[in-house]
Amino acid sequence: MQSEVVNRQIQRLSGLRFMWLTFPKDLEERFEQETLKRRSRRLWLEGLIAILLFDLFLIADYYGSPDRFRRAFVLRLLVVTPICLLVNASVLRQPKRIFRESSIAIGACLAGLCQLYLEFDRSRVASAYVQMTVLAVVLFVNTVMRLRMPYALATTVTMLCGDVVFLWRDRMLEPGDKIFGLGLVLGVMAITLVGNYGSCREERLNYLLHLRGELLVADLNRLNAQLLRRSESDALTGLANRRSFDTQYRELWKNSLQTGTALSVVVVDVDHFKRLNDRYGHLYGDEVLKRIGSLLQQALRVKDDYAARFGGEEFVILLPRTPESAAMMVAERLRRMVELAGFPALDPSQGPYDMSIRATVSCGVACAYPTLRDKPEQLLDAADRALYQAKAQGRNMVVGAAPTSESSRTLI
Known part of the structure; x- marks a missing residue:
């Protein structure tokens, strides 16, 4: 105007x-x-x-x-x-x-x-x-x-x-x-x-x-900022996308390396998502992902905490300056919030809920104090292994990464 x-x-x-x-x-x-x-x-x-x-x-x-x-x-x-x-x-x-x-x-x-x-x-x-x-x-x-x-x-x-x-x-x-x-x-x-x-x-x-x-x-800068946000945001959930996550992860890793502080990662996966899609359809599956994304933002603690959609039904949280114990608490809070929230409202035409499919998530947590000999991929791999362990143990749980002989010095 x-x-x-x-x-x-x-x-x-x-x-x-x-x-x-x-x-x-x-x-x-x-x-x-x-x-x-x-x-x-x-x-x-x-x-x-x-x-x-x-x-x-x-x-x-x-x-x-x-x-x-x-x-x-x-x-x-x-x-x-x-x-x-x-x-x-x-x-x-x-x-x-x-x-x-x-x-x-x-x-x-x-x-x-x-x-x-x-x-x-x-x-x-x-x-x-x-x-x-x-x-x-x-x-x-x-x-x-x-x-x-x-x-x-x-x-x-x-x-x-x-x-x-x-x-x-x-x-x-x-x-x-x-x-x-x-x-x-x-x-x-x-x-x-x-x-x-x-x-x-x-x-x-x-x-x-x-x-x-x-x-x-000013208009050009605003439009560029909007385009940048759109290019770095997931259209479905509004969270950061994989591209934005990769940039942020490298930056946080570098900061932790310089300051000697902890960096924690929480990998989150929606349980039984394929069965949920097959039973209620992909549109309903999208509604589930939207709700998970909203709950995930609510589970964060401070403005420096960072959440992104990793791909498919998988999400990831970056927690700078956060030890494993605090990261486990964040993951557990998210798991409980999802469990209490349950399914989004179901269209009557889709029939009753299948009680064998529950709206829950599994979380894998890993923490590191980066050094020059460490690689950023090690921390993500550790969190991913912890997630698979949570899946193997029955889903709807939080599991911390177990140190290996190769990473015990930096990964907790």
């Missing part, structure tokens, strides 16, 4: 038609959150430069109008600069958009109107050049700092009003000069607003393209 929203917004912003630069609520919040840190640091740095340039105008005030220098000093350094520095410092705290953008707009307007006040009725040259100050403020806010469009528009209108009042009350310029200055200001304001709109639009479009790429990668 989010990908669809992003694609619609990309299509909307890719056209040439003018539109309000805003996203749907959730996407707008994400855009603001993910661009907040970088934008705040940029605005802080640019604001610091602007404050420094504003204060450097004291040099021009000193040489241009020494008699008004004291007033300029007080306004610049003792009034406007502390306010702007406070605003600039607050930006580093990454405030919400409305406070961040509006406070910067107010600071810029304060600096621009202060310059208009200082140059008012000073001289013809000062009245002409102060128009450049208005343009500088608008250029800086709209194209350098690139305030969000509503705040850039508000700043521009405020400076325009201040300039109109200045020109209306100014006695130094001729009417023609005032009209020329106002026309120049209006033209530059319009151009910078168009530039601000284009910059904000490109910023949002680039963000959307980047976000779409991230979403595509």
